[in-house]
Every structure is written in structure tokens, then in C-alpha cells.
Amino acid sequence: MIYDAIIVGSGAGGGTIARQLALAGWNILIIERGGFLPREKENWDAEEVFQKGRYSPNETWLDKDEKPFVPGTHYYVGGNTKFYGAALLRLRERDFEEVEHYGGISPAWPLKYKDFKLYYQRAEELFEVHGARGEDPLEPPEEKPYPYPAVSHEPIIANIYSKLKKEGLKPFHLPLGIRLNEKHRENSLCIRCDTCDGYPCLADAKSDAHHICIAPILKLPNVHLLTNTKVERLIAKNNEIAEVETDTGKRFQAKRFIVSCGAINSAALLLRSELANRSGQVGRHYMCHNNSAIVALSKEKNNVTFQKTIGINDFYFGAEDSKLPLGHIQLLGKVKGAMLAGDAPWFTPKFATEWMADHAIGWWITSEDLPNPNSRVMVKGDQIHLHYQPTNLEAHKRLLKKLKMILNFSGHRIHFPMTAYLAKKIPIAGVAHQVGTCRFGHDSHTSVLDIHCKAHDLKNLYVVDGSFFPSAGAVNPALTIIANALRVADHLIATS
Ligand SMILES: Cc1cc2nc3c(=O)[nH]c(=O)nc-3n(C[C@H](O)[C@H](O)[C@H](O)COP(=O)(O)OP(=O)(O)OC[C@H]3O[C@@H](n4cnc5c(N)ncnc54)[C@H](O)[C@@H]3O)c2cc1C
Ligand code: SF4
Structure with a gap:
């Protein structure tokens, strides 16, 4: 069998492109190294998910000192979208241009917001994003409304929202990919629970790539899915990929090959295959954002269920005391004792972490990290090495100060970092926002992919996960990955 396309990986990028090509009638094979995530009570058990690592991979990578870590x-089928917080934001219009930062320059993209605009809208429709246009002060231009109304704030969050507004900030309803119908709860897949951000959804109601993209096409006769199968190598002949070799020893052939293993694993696959790397750029410019999770305490009990409904972009491109960009702030999902115990084991006994979690509110702050050729993925044999050099930390420090100011406004005066990402303490295992290892561009000497995300060096190899980002912006990456996969799918269908 020679497939029209083999797609490696079924996450945000791979799942989206698989859906599009399948609906266009392509005969496709999706090869996914994981299986279907089991539906079980433990999906929503914080101790199982955060402390015991029930769904973590059974592998370690090495940092630059050869120290192993579990990434x-x-x-799983659906990739990291099975676990994501489903905050689905567009990059800002200026993110596509060259932007000066404390740590240097964030480079311009070869395409601009106008080239992605239509695909962002389609991505929001496909992933059923719930939001409210016109609230986010830096929202890029869009005439159409979000496909679904914003997820409402619970009273405690509504109170914080109005306090921030009173202080002159412009908090907005965070756009979310959860399938919640607040008007007709009897028809709602989502039950609005307190175990969403970082957990798989037991109610199958999160807009993940498994349920939105893969499940609906599995019944089609032109769609084939191989699970629990890792692609080890791509094999080329005469500037074209001819076949893939899997860890089961089997080989599969296709006219086109679409790699979407996540930015680190895609780079590792190309490096293992010794392909697409004439420029020496594969694996370089790894970015993952400067992120911090902050837990703030108040005297009152926080009885919120679904907490992740506020976003703040007032400091994204700067502030009164900063000409340069600082980044994005959003609420985290409900903080649980088991999460605190995982991050702060000194807070034993259990009742202490449980009490804290009951009185806590969690925030997530994101600043841009900048592409650095020495932040890179390498492979030796089958072993992944991840060398990461933090950049632009000044912006992150300043953003943290802004969050402290916000906490003072909201009455949450005691706070501590759940995971300190500042200075030398960046945990390299935090690869959730991985992007940039096979960036796209016009110049084959400085980029791996062309503007259609085809490898410059090969006629039939495409990469559609977060690898293609030339810069990271400071909003969560999944919507841009999905929008780009829709764009590349259109190109492939139009040119086939
Ligand atoms: C806890 C958590 C919370 C997050 N929250 C958000 C959020 O709120 N908003 C947001 O925008 N982003 C969020 N993210 C990030 C988001 O999930 C990723 O940006 C997105 O899933 C990346 O898509 P991708 O296609 O690049 O890769 P992935 O979704 O990671 O998919 C890659 C797939 O490839 C498979 N694979 C890897 N190697 C191979 C191989 N060799 N052979 C076969 N298959 C392979 C993997 O098993 C996986 O299924 C979060 C991530 C995590 C972990
Ligand atoms: S809030 Fe909704 S989408 Fe999220 S895990 Fe709970 S039921 Fe699923």
C-alpha cells in the first residue's frame, strides 16, 4: 500500500492535518507512539496525575550536564492536548514582526497575521473556542465573533475581575476550548469540573485533538491509525522520503510524509534520520516560554470550581515603567493539595497542603523566551539531549512584579511560586510550550522549512507541530499550531 500521506503524531498539529486530509478523501496512515488514553477515575485524581505521574512517559532525557529528567x-492519541488547559489564544499582530525585548530581538515571521487570520478563525471554530471578542486590549483584528460564548466567571472570580477593572486594568474572558453549554446544561458535554487544566477529561468534553480531529474520521475507509507505534526513522531516496521505519520493525510507504511529533520529538526524528539538516538548524532555537505558576493565599476559602477564566494582556508589550514587552497573565485551573505537595514537599502533613489549596488561587504568567541557536535538541543513539539556555528573564521578573501588584488588588497578599522558573531554577522538564526546533522561513541556510512547512531539502516532507515557530510570542501555542496545520492542509490539498 502506498498511502497518499503518512502522518507521524496525532496531537494538535498532526490530528488537525489528519482530519483535513481525511475529509478531502486522502488515503492516510496516522502513526502514533501512544495508545488511547484510558477512561478511568484516575483521570481526575490530582494525586495520580501530578504526584504519581500516572500518565507521564516512561523515558528520560538528558540536560546539558547529562542529568536525566522525565519530560x-x-x-497518547491526541498528544498533549489531552492534558492541556485549553486556553486557545491567537498571537498578537505584532508578534509576527521583529520585536525588541530585554534579552534581544524576537525575529519577524516570514508570514504575517493577515496570512493566519482566516486559519485562526477556522481553528477557533473547529476547536469550539468559547470567548468574547473586544475585551482583550491587544486582540488582533477579527470581524467574526467567537463561535461560542465566553465561559462565565464564578462569583469569586467575578469579584477579582471587577476589582482589577476598578484599578484600570482590562482583564478579559480567557478563550477556552471546553465544550460547555451554560444555557442548556442538560445538553452540555462539559460538566464544569475542578480537574481540567493538566488533567485528561473523563467526560470527553475538552476540545482535544483526539475528540475533535481523530475520533470523527476513524470510521472513514481512507483513514488508518496505528497506535503504540513509534516512528524511528524516515528513509529518503533522491531528495524524497520513501518510507518510515517503526519500532516494530515494519516499514510504510507514502507519497507525502507529515511529521508532527511535538517540537522536540520531531527534531529528534529528523536528527536520527539524518535528514532535512543541510542548514545545520534542525533542533536549534528551542523555545518553551518563561513560565511561572504562582499560588496566592487569602483568608477566605476559595470555593471556585472552574477557575481558569481570566486573562490579562495589559503588560504584553510593555507597561508605564517598561518600554519593552513583559508578557501574558492568566488564571490557572483549581489548585489542589496534591499539586502543592508535588511542588513543595516541605509542606507536609497533608492537611497543611489541603488547607492551603482550599484558600489558594493559582496564576500562570508567561513571558517570551528568544530563539537561541545553542538552546537545542540533540540525539545520541536513541537518547534525546535537551540543552536549554534561558533568555529574556528580565521581562519575566518584571511581569512577576505586575502579578504581585494584581494580587494586592485582589486581596491575595501571601504568595509563593509553585515552580520557580526564575534565575537558575528553570526546570528543564517543563516542555509543555515547546516550539521552534525546525523553524520556517524563506532562506534555506537559516531555516529548516519553507513557508508551506515543507523541508527545504526534501520534496515530500512536511512538519506541522510547534517546530515551525521562528519566535514564541507570549501566549499559549496550541491555537497557532492548529491554525498552521489547517493552512498547510489547504496548501497540500490545493497542490495535489
Ligand atoms: C499540562 C499542559 C497544559 C497545557 N496547556 C495549554 C493551554 O492551555 N493552551 C495551549 O495553547 N497550549 C497548552 N499546552 C501546550 C499544548 O498542549 C501543545 O502546544 C500542543 O499540544 C502541541 O501540539 P503538537 O502537535 O506540537 O504536539 P503534541 O500535541 O505533543 O503531539 C505530538 C504527538 O506525537 C506523538 N509522537 C511523538 N514522537 C513520535 C514518534 N516518533 N512516532 C510516533 N508518534 C510520535 C506523541 O505521542 C504525541 O501524540 C499545554 C501542555 C501541557 C502538557
Ligand atoms: S471542565 Fe469540562 S472539559 Fe474540563 S475536564 Fe471538566 S468536564 Fe472536561
Whole structure:
């Protein structure tokens, strides 16, 4: 069998392109190294998910000192979208241009917001994003409304929202890919629970790539899915990929090959295959954002269920005391004792972490990290090495100060970092926002992919996960990955 396309990986990028090509009638084979995530009570058990690592991969990578770590990534049908917080934001219009930062320059993209606009809208429709246009002060231009109304704030969050507004900030309803119908709860897949951000959804109601993209096409006769099968190598003949070799020893052939293993694993696959790397750029410019999770305490009990409904972009491109960009702030999902115990084991006994979690509110702050050729993925044999050099930390420090100010406004005066990402303490295992290892561009000497995400060096190899980002912006990456996969799918269908 020679497939029209083989797609490696079924996450945000791979799942989306698989859906599009399948609906266009292509005969496709999806090869996914993970299986279907089991539906079980433990899906919503914080201790199982965060402390015991029930769904964590059974592998270690090495940092630059050869120290092993278990990467914070997941191998299942649907990829990391099975676990994501489903905050689905567009990059800002200026993110596509060259932007000066404290740590240097964030480079311009070869395409601009106008080239992605239509695909962002389609991505929001496909992933059923719930949001409210016109609230986010830096929202890029869009005439159409979000496909679904914003997820409402619970009273405690509504209170914080109005306090921030009173202080002159412009908090907005965070756009979310959860399938919640607040008007007709009897028809709602989502039950609005307190175990969403970082957990798989037991109610199958999160807009993940498994349920949105893969499940609906599995019944089609032109769609074939191989699970629990890792692609080890791509094999080329005369500037074209001819076949893939899997860890089961089997080989599969196709006219086109679409790699979407996540930015780190895709780079590792190309490096193992010794392909697409004439420029020497594969694996370089790894970015993952400067992220911090902050837990703030108040005297009152926080009885919120679904907490992740506020976003703040007032400091994204700067502030009164900063000409340069600082980044994005959003609420985290409900903080649980088991999460605190995982991050702060000194807070034993259990009742202490449970009490804290009951009185806590969690925030997530994201600043841009900048592409650095020495932040890179390498492979030796089958072993992944991840060398990461933090950049632009000044912006992150300043953003943290802004969050402290916000906490003072909201009455949450005691706070501590759940995971300190500042200075030298960046945990390299935090690869959730991985992008940039096979960037796209016009110049084959400085980029791996062309503007259609085809490898410059090969006629039939495409990469559609987060690898293609030339810069990371400071909003969560999944919507841009999905929009780009829709764009590349259109190109492939139009040119086939
Ligand atoms: C806890 C958590 C919370 C997050 N929250 C958000 C959020 O709120 N908003 C947001 O925008 N982003 C969020 N993210 C990030 C988001 O999930 C990723 O940006 C997105 O899933 C990346 O898509 P991808 O296609 O690049 O890769 P993935 O979704 O990671 O998919 C890659 C797939 O490839 C498979 N694979 C890997 N190697 C091979 C191989 N050799 N052979 C076969 N298959 C292979 C993997 O098993 C996986 O299924 C979060 C991530 C995590 C972990
Ligand atoms: S809030 Fe909704 S989408 Fe999220 S895990 Fe709960 S039921 Fe699923």
C-alpha cells in the first residue's frame, strides 16, 4: 500500500492535518507512539496525575550536564492536548514582526497575521473556542465573533475581575476550548469540573485533538491509525522520503510524509534520520516560554470550581515603567493539595497542603523566551539531549512584579511560586510550550522549512507541530499550531 500521506503524531498539529486530509478523501496512515488514553477515575485524581505521574512517559532525557529528567510531555492519541488547559489564544499582530525585548530581538515571521487570520478563525471554530471578542486590549483584528460564548466567571472570580477593572486594568474572558453549554446544561458535554487544566477529561468534553480531529474520521475507509507505534526513522531516496521505519520493525510507504511529533520529538526524528539538516538548524532555537505558576493565599476559602477564566494582556508589550514587552497573565485551573505537595514537599502533613489549596488561587504568567541557536535538541543513539539556555528573564521578573501588584488588588497578599522558573531554577522538564526546533522561513541556510512547512531539502516532507515557530510570542501555542496545520492542509490539498 502506498498511502497518499503518512502522518507521524496525532496531537494538535498532526490530528488537525489528519482530519483535513481525511475529509478531502486522502488515503492516510496516522502513526502514533501512544495508545488511547484510558477512561478511568484516575483521570481526575490530582494525586495520580501530578504526584504519581500516572500518565507521564516512561523515558528520560538528558540536560546539558547529562542529568536525566522525565519530560513533562504525554504520548497518547491526541498528544498533549489531552492534558492541556485549553486556553486557545491567537498571537498578537505584532508578534509576527521583529520585536525588541530585554534579552534581544524576537525575529519577524516570514508570514504575517493577515496570512493566519482566516486559519485562526477556522481553528477557533473547529476547536469550539468559547470567548468574547473586544475585551482583550491587544486582540488582533477579527470581524467574526467567537463561535461560542465566553465561559462565565464564578462569583469569586467575578469579584477579582471587577476589582482589577476598578484599578484600570482590562482583564478579559480567557478563550477556552471546553465544550460547555451554560444555557442548556442538560445538553452540555462539559460538566464544569475542578480537574481540567493538566488533567485528561473523563467526560470527553475538552476540545482535544483526539475528540475533535481523530475520533470523527476513524470510521472513514481512507483513514488508518496505528497506535503504540513509534516512528524511528524516515528513509529518503533522491531528495524524497520513501518510507518510515517503526519500532516494530515494519516499514510504510507514502507519497507525502507529515511529521508532527511535538517540537522536540520531531527534531529528534529528523536528527536520527539524518535528514532535512543541510542548514545545520534542525533542533536549534528551542523555545518553551518563561513560565511561572504562582499560588496566592487569602483568608477566605476559595470555593471556585472552574477557575481558569481570566486573562490579562495589559503588560504584553510593555507597561508605564517598561518600554519593552513583559508578557501574558492568566488564571490557572483549581489548585489542589496534591499539586502543592508535588511542588513543595516541605509542606507536609497533608492537611497543611489541603488547607492551603482550599484558600489558594493559582496564576500562570508567561513571558517570551528568544530563539537561541545553542538552546537545542540533540540525539545520541536513541537518547534525546535537551540543552536549554534561558533568555529574556528580565521581562519575566518584571511581569512577576505586575502579578504581585494584581494580587494586592485582589486581596491575595501571601504568595509563593509553585515552580520557580526564575534565575537558575528553570526546570528543564517543563516542555509543555515547546516550539521552534525546525523553524520556517524563506532562506534555506537559516531555516529548516519553507513557508508551506515543507523541508527545504526534501520534496515530500512536511512538519506541522510547534517546530515551525521562528519566535514564541507570549501566549499559549496550541491555537497557532492548529491554525498552521489547517493552512498547510489547504496548501497540500490545493497542490495535489
Ligand atoms: C499540562 C499542559 C497544559 C497545557 N496547556 C495549554 C493551554 O492551555 N493552551 C495551549 O495553547 N497550549 C497548552 N499546552 C501546550 C499544548 O498542549 C501543545 O502546544 C500542543 O499540544 C502541541 O501540539 P503538537 O502537535 O506540537 O504536539 P503534541 O500535541 O505533543 O503531539 C505530538 C504527538 O506525537 C506523538 N509522537 C511523538 N514522537 C513520535 C514518534 N516518533 N512516532 C510516533 N508518534 C510520535 C506523541 O505521542 C504525541 O501524540 C499545554 C501542555 C501541557 C502538557
Ligand atoms: S471542565 Fe469540562 S472539559 Fe474540563 S475536564 Fe471538566 S468536564 Fe472536561
